[in-house]
Amino acid sequence: MHARVTVTLKPGVLDPQGQAIVGSLASLGFSGIAGVRQGKVFDVALDKTDRAQAEAAVRDMCEKLLANTVIENYAIELRT
Amino acid sequence: MRTAVIQFPGSNRDRDMIAAITKISGRPPVVVWHKETALPEVDLVVLPGGFSYGDYLRSGAIAARAPIMEAVRAAADRGVLVLGVCNGFQILTEAGMLPGVLMRNATLRFVCREVRLEVVDTRSAFTSRYRKGEVIRCPVAHMDGNYFAEPETLKRIEDDHRVAFRYAAGTNPNGSIHDIAGIFNANRNVLGMMPHPENLIEPAHGGSDGRALFESLFDSVAA
Numbered sequence: 594m595h596a597r598v599t600v601t602l603k604p605g606v607l608d609p610q611g612q613a614i615v616g617s618l619a620s621l622g623f624s625g626i627a628g629v630r631q632g633k634v635f636d637v638a639l640d641k642t643d644r645a646q647a648e649a650a651v652r653d654m655c656e657k658l659l660a661n662t663v664i665e666n667y668a669i670e671l672r673t
Numbered sequence: 674m675r676t677a678v679i680q681f682p683g684s685n686r687d688r689d690m691i692a693a694i695t696k697i698s699g700r701p702p703v704v705v706w707h708k709e710t711a712l713p714e715v716d717l718v719v720l721p722g723g724f725s726y727g728d729y730l731r732s733g734a735i736a737a738r739a740p741i742m743e744a745v746r747a748a749a750d751r752g753v754l755v756l757g758v759c760n761g762f763q764i765l766t767e768a769g770m771l772p773g774v775l776m777r778n779a780t781l782r783f784v785c786r787e788v789r790l791e792v793v794d795t796r797s798a799f800t801s802r803y804r805k806g807e808v809i810r811c812p813v814a815h816m817d818g819n820y821f822a823e824p825e826t827l828k829r830i831e832d833d834h835r836v837a838f839r840y841a842a843g844t845n846p847n848g849s850i851h852d853i854a855g856i857f858n859a860n861r862n863v864l865g866m867m868p869h870p871e872n873l874i875e876p877a878h879g880g881s882d883g884r885a886l887f888e889s890l891f892d893s894v895a896a
Contacts, residue, residue: 606776606821607776607779607819607821609777609778609780609781609848610777610781657738658734658738659730661731661767661774663766663772663773663821663822663823663826664774664776
């Protein structure tokens with residue numbers, strides 16, 4: 594089973610990197626960009642086959658390491 | 674005073690910290706590798722500056738889960754003094770031993786310069802030798818020093834007088850909320866700070882404003 598974990602900054606948390614990307618996109622001529630928020634993606638390969646077990650394990654990984662839940666949210670997508 | 678300095682792969686201010694402690698206390702610290710699971714009997718544990726694990730994932734995130742950190746946490750719970758400087762502060766927040774988080778500098782630039790710090794609270798083993806409101810010089814050198822905490826956490830920190838140091842007006846180098854440069858835990862035996870007091874302890878450094886922090890610590894143990 595594979596899990597894709599997407600970690601994003603919580604709304605309201607300042608993202609200077611995202612702002613710098615907006616500036617760079619504008620300088621390339623892209624217009625109409627209301628904002629960019631930078632995040633992270635983790636692809637986790639698991640030897641578990643049970644979906645519920647896999648989800649529980651990945652959730653635990655997110656809480657303990659992959660995300661800093663003070664400033665970040667995470668989302669988990671599972672696929673076999 | 675018995676001290677320990679923890680070394681992680683990528684620590685780089687450990688030698689400065691060892692030199693400062695040895696010069697001021699007259700006794701070299703025990704150096705403890707991050708893979709150890711136990712600490713010697715000490716009065717103070719220091720997490721030095723650097724780029725542990727190359728700042729992979731988030732600054733301090735991997736080091737905060739290193740084997741030695743369980744022992745550091747247990748020591749702090751017993752009342753042992755713990756000082757985290759720069760990357761050490763990042764590690765303490767990632768370990769949940771201090772609230773909040775240190776984000777990328779608002780300028781997106783590495784900042785390496787001297788700032789002014791206001792000593793906000795002297796009622797601690799770390800700051801007793803300073804005067805309340807005193808403004809001291811201190812160098813900073815970091816990429817991720819932008820302190821952030823949620824409003825309710827920030828209110829708790831402020832209400833409990835847990836801000837040890839603030840960047841003095843006009844010198845905030847990283848965008849930290851409330852100009853926070855260093856905070857205590859609730860029991861005031863853990864201090865995390867971004868500036869480097871160990872780099873300003875003698876005239877050869879161009880000043881010695883950092884020295885009183887170490888002298889405060891040694892006072893607290895001698896007392």
